[in-house]
Amino acid sequence: MNNLDPQILQFALQGDDAAFSQLVETYQRPVYNLCYRMLGDGVEAEDAAQESFWRAYQNLRRYDPQRPFITWLLSIAAHFCIDLQRKRKHVVYPIDDYMEETAPDPAPNPDRVVSQMDEDQYLHRMIAQLGAKDRAVLILRYWHEMSEIEIAQSLDMTVSAVKSRLHRARLQLARRWETAQSQNSMLERKRHESPAF
C-alpha cells in the first residue's frame, strides 16, 4: 500500500524537507482516511491530517526507527482526532457530504457506484455513534489492517484493552446495524402495503 524507500525516511530524519514532503505524498491517504473516518467531515479531516503531519515533522527526533513509520504517523493522527472528539461534544455528520473515493472501480456501473456510496455513508454514520477510542480501534483494525498489538502500540493501550474495545465496538455496531435494518424493512413494508379503507 505504502512502499517507501528507507533512504527517504533516513533523509527526512536528518532534516531534509524535500524528503519529508515525499513522506507526506506517500502517507497522505492513510492519514487522511483515518482523520476522515474519525471526524466525519472532509474539511476537518484535511486540517487534522495537515496538523498530524506537522506534529510528526516537529517530533521526528522522537521517532523510533524500530517501529514502522506509518504506525507512528497514524498514532499521532489518532491521538489528535481523539483529542478533538473530546473537545467537541457533538459530532455533526453532513448527510450530503460527498464521499470522494478515488480508488479505481473495475466496473463503472452508475447504480453500483451510488449503492456503494450509500453503503459507505451508512457505515460512516454507524461508526460515528461509537466512542472516539472505540472508533479509532475499529478504523485501525479494518481500514489500516493493524494487528491488536500494533493498535495497542499506536493508541498507548494494553492489548487486552484493545480486545475489549474491539469487542464492544463490534457489538454496538452489530446491534445498531440490525436495528436500523429492521426499521428500514418495516418502513419499506408500510410504504408498499395497500391503504386501509
Next chain:
Amino acid sequence: MSHQPFESWLLEENNRTPEQEAALQAHLLNCAECRQIHTGWQEARLSLKSAKMVSPAPGFSQRFSASLVARRAEQAHRRQIRNLIIGLSLGLIATAVLLTAVVFSFTSPAEMLVNGVEAITMGVNRWNQVIHVLTAALQHPIFLVVWILVTCGVSILACGWLFTLWRISVQGAQQE
C-alpha cells in the same frame, strides 16, 4: 439466558473449532438476541471489509509544503519574541542586582534600615497633618445653598461626561 461464550465467538475473528461451531449453531436456534447480533455483525463486517480508503483532495502535499513554510516563519517569529523577552528580563535582573550591589557598597545595611524607618515615620506624620488640615477646614460653617450648588454642578458635569461617553461608544459601533 447467558450469551457467553457465544457472543464472543460471534464477534471474534478467530476460527471456531467444529465443536464450538456446533454449540453456536444450537444456541442461535434458541436465542433471538444472538441471532440478531450474528446477522447485524455479518452485514457490518462485510461493509467494513469492502469500505475503501478515502483520499484527500489533490494537492495535499503541496498544501502541506506551503503551510510548512508559514508555520516555520511563525515559529521563528515566536522564538524571536521569546528570546527578546528572556533577554529583557535578564537585563532587568542584572541591572537590579548591579544597583543593589552599588547601593550596598555605599551604605551599610544598618544605615539603610534607619533611613527606611525614618521615611515611614515621616510619611505617617505628613498624613496626620493632611487629615488635621482637612478636619479644621470642614469645621467652618458652609451654607446649605453652596453645598446644593456644588453638588448640582458636579452631577450635571458627571451626567454630561457619561452621555458623551455613551454617544461616542454608540456612534463608534454604528460606524463599524
